[in-house]
Amino acid sequence: MARKRKGRDISGWLVVDKPAGMTSTAIVNKVRWAMDAKKAGHAGTLDPEATGVLAIALGEATKTVPYITDALKAYTFTVRLGQATNTDDAEGEVIAESDARPSDDEIKQALGQFVGDIMQVPPQFSAVKIDGERAYKKARDGEEMDLAARQLWVEELLHVDRPDPDHVTLEMTCGKGGYVRSIARDLGKALGCFGHVRELRRTWSGPFKAEDGVSVETIDAQAKTGALDAYLVPLEAGLEDLPEVRCLQDSVAKLRNGNAAPVIASELEFGDECWASYDGKAVAVGIYRGGMMHPSRVFTTLDQSEVL
Template identity: 75%
Template sequence: MGRTRKGRDISGWLVVDKPAGPTSTAVVNKVRWALEAKKAGHAGTLDPEATGVLAIALGEATKTVPYITDALKAYEFTVRLGVSTNTDDAEGEVLKTSDLRPDDEAIKEALAGFIGDIEQVPPQFSAVKIDGERAYKRARDGEEMEIAARPLFVESLLLIDRPDADHVTLEMVCGKGGYVRSIARDLGAVLGCYGHVRELRRIWSGPFDAGDGLTIAQIEEMARTPELDTHLLPLEQGLVDLPEVKATAEGAVKLRNGNPGMVIAHDVEYGDECWASFDGVAVAVGRFKSGELHPNRVFNT
């Protein structure tokens, strides 16, 4: 018989401004402890040394995580020119160096080649699986692997600062699955000078902004008090990129039971994915077909 997980049945989103150091999983565990929540997860991993927005889903909001994972995200990061490392960031061992330092115009010209639908090879030290094992585990053992390129959509990639000849600060807006470390590595290769990420911050992810996030210190200070609950955002925040339809009273009952239910829809076409609400509360996500929503996710709210 399975063990029952203890905790509160609490649903919603808590936005954290993650500091450098802890893993994303450690932050989730901290939030779950602070809110005494039964269930929690995050929408998009940040490397331990990265900072910025980490959106934590609680309870029923975990069902909306894929929609935040798929949403556009923005990163601000500093690339150290002239040095490549085995991790593609400042934590790794130096592999190669170069005295070449491209000027701003050369960098801007190179950045244009990273915009749009591109192919990107994840870093050797990454969580991608190679024959069922995480790449970083093999890399720690000194194994060098061939990792297949993956598609990535980059909406924009801009040079926003040049602190000195050795460093360039960039801002990137991209889709799901982007590795900023790979961008730094590949930019250095295109420029012929090598490069790695020195600092990385996710400034927003879908509807969530780092500026609205709580620090770990704030979470610890408010832990297990009603004050922390006031910072929760509704689970519907995870659905803002989907069109909303209104369920009828009878339709809401059917949808909550996992069956197609009648909805009132405007500007939604047959087969569109959307979410249904009743009295302002999310009921289900599914496909709109002939006046009904056919659910694939149901919210027990």
């Protein structure tokens, strides 16, 4: 018999403004401990030295993680020109240098090739799996891999500042699976001067903004007191990019049991993915077919007393 997981049945999102020097997993573990949560996970890893939005899903909100992972995200980052490193960031060893320093106009012109649908090769030090093993583990052993390029949608890539000849600050909005370190590396190559990421901050991810994030200091100070519950964002925030349909009272139990049920919808087409709500709370995610929702994920946060 499986052992019952300890902790509170608490559901929602806690947006953390991640500091440099901590892994994403360490933040998740800290939040789970501080809030005594039974279940927690994050929507999109940040490198240890990166800062900014790390959205932590608790309880039933973990079922909405894929929709935040797939959402657009924005980053502000500084590229160190003139140096390439083996990790494509400031934590690695310098493996190539150049005295060339492109002008602002040359940088702006080069950025165009990294906008739209692009193919991007992940860094050698990344979490991509090669023969069942993470690439960064192989890289640490000195193994050089031929990583396959992956498709990435880049909505926008802007030149925002040039603090000095050696550095340029950029802002990027992109889709799922983007490596900012790869952008810095490939931009340096395109400019003929090499480059790596010096600083990186995720400013927003889907509906979540860094400016609304809770600090690690606040988490530590309010741990185990219940005060952090005030910062929770409803799990429905993770469904923002899906169309909402309204659930009839008689349909709630059917959907929660995994059965198709009638819903009230407008401007939806046969086969569209959507989420059903009752009194504003999520009941299920599923596929809309001719007035019926066929659920693929169901939520248990709605009490039966709230349906009667």
